[in-house]
Amino acid sequence: MKxxxxxxxxxxxxxxPKLHNCWLKNNNIDAIYEMRKVESGDLKNLVLDIKRKNIxxxxxxxPFKNEIIHYLDELSLEAKITQSVNTVCLEEEKIIGYNTDxxxxxxxxxxxxxxxxxxxxFILGAGGVVPSIIFALNKIKVSExxxxxxxxxxxxxLKKIFTNLKVVSWGEVPNFDMIINATSVGLNNNDELNIDLxxxxxxxxxxxxxxxxxxxxxxxxxxxxxxKIENGRMMFIYQASAAFKLWHGVQPKIxxxxxxxx
Ligand code: ATR
Numbered sequence: 001m002k003x004x005x006x007x008x009x010x011x012x013x014x015x016x017p018k019l020h021n022c023w024l025k026n027n028n029i030d031a032i033y034e035m036r037k038v039e040s041g042d043l044k045n046l047v048l049d050i051k052r053k054n055i056x057x058x059x060x061x062x063p064f065k066n067e068i069i070h071y072l073d074e075l076s077l078e079a080k081i082t083q084s085v086n087t088v089c090l091e092e093e094k095i096i097g098y099n100t101d102x103x104x105x106x107x108x109x110x111x112x113x114x115x116x117x118x119x120x121x122f123i124l125g126a127g128g129v130v131p132s133i134i135f136a137l138n139k140i141k142v143s144e145x146x147x148x149x150x151x152x153x154x155x156x157x158l159k160k161i162f163t164n165l166k167v168v169s170w171g172e173v174p175n176f177d178m179i180i181n182a183t184s185v186g187l188n189n190n191d192e193l194n195i196d197l198x199x200x201x202x203x204x205x206x207x208x209x210x211x212x213x214x215x216x217x218x219x220x221x222x223x224x225x226x227x228k229i230e231n232g233r234m235m236f237i238y239q240a241s242a243a244f245k246l247w248h249g250v251q252p253k254i255x256x257x258x259x260x261x262x
Pocket of ligand 1: 062063124125126127128129149150151154182183184185193194
């Protein structure tokens with residue numbers, strides 16, 4: 001039986017095993033998908049385990065999406081530009097790193113029916129998933145991407161990859177059509193960002209990359225002020241379905257059974 005993994009630290013809350021195992025069952029594929037908490041020192045051996053055919057592939061989550069790159073043979077173009085890998089495969093004896101977070105975000109946004117072309121987007125946070133979001137926003141042809149991070153230097157570093165970024169200091173709120181919470185604030189139900197968003201008006205799209213809890217305080221407050229809200233659930237499902245397609249050559253179905261897993 002083939003074995004797939006999601007690796008990260010922490011990893012206990014990952015819903016990837018539920019999702020992938022459901023798709024494996026529905027597609028009659030003889031494989032299993034598990035989670036594994038790892039340390040930096042384990043990454044090299046994990047990649048060797050693919051070469052030795054002990055594992056067939058794995059997903060990578062926080063905080064190893066960049067670090068894993070050292071141990072891979074090749075990267076897809078998108079993984080190379082964003083320096084972020086979330087899916088690892090063996091192809092013709094080479095270990096390849098892909099980034100399916102980009103297509104996950106893109107399809108997740110399409111699903112909201114909120115047209116972003118020519119719109120201004122404000123991103124909060126500069127962690128592991130942000131390069132993928134910026135890459136996708138550039139593909140969608142938004143007019144402006146403004147970013148703010150508590151640690152300014154990390155936002156400024158992103159300008160080296162994405163020269164069109166505008167960086168503002170933490171607490172400053174520019175005019176925007178869509179705001180994205182890409183920080184980890186909200187993972188615990190009552191976490192609150194120390195940013196005043198009470199004067200931004202209505203009819204904007206507030207997007208939270210977090211999907212568990214399904215409605216963070218950031219989203220709850222936005223809804224109460226008359227804005228449209230969306231969490232990261234569809235991004236998560238679409239990144240997983242793109243990884244599944246890479247490994248198994250099948251586009252898995254996203255249906256009621258899948259939504260009931262969340
Ligand atoms: P990593 O930084 O290892 O990639 P991440 O979960 O992808 O981890 O990113 C965490 C993000 O949430 C960062 O942008 C972090 O800001 P810093 O770079 O300043 O650490 C942000 N974050 C976490 N706690 C925060 C808080 N209390 N207020 C504001 N931003 C916070």
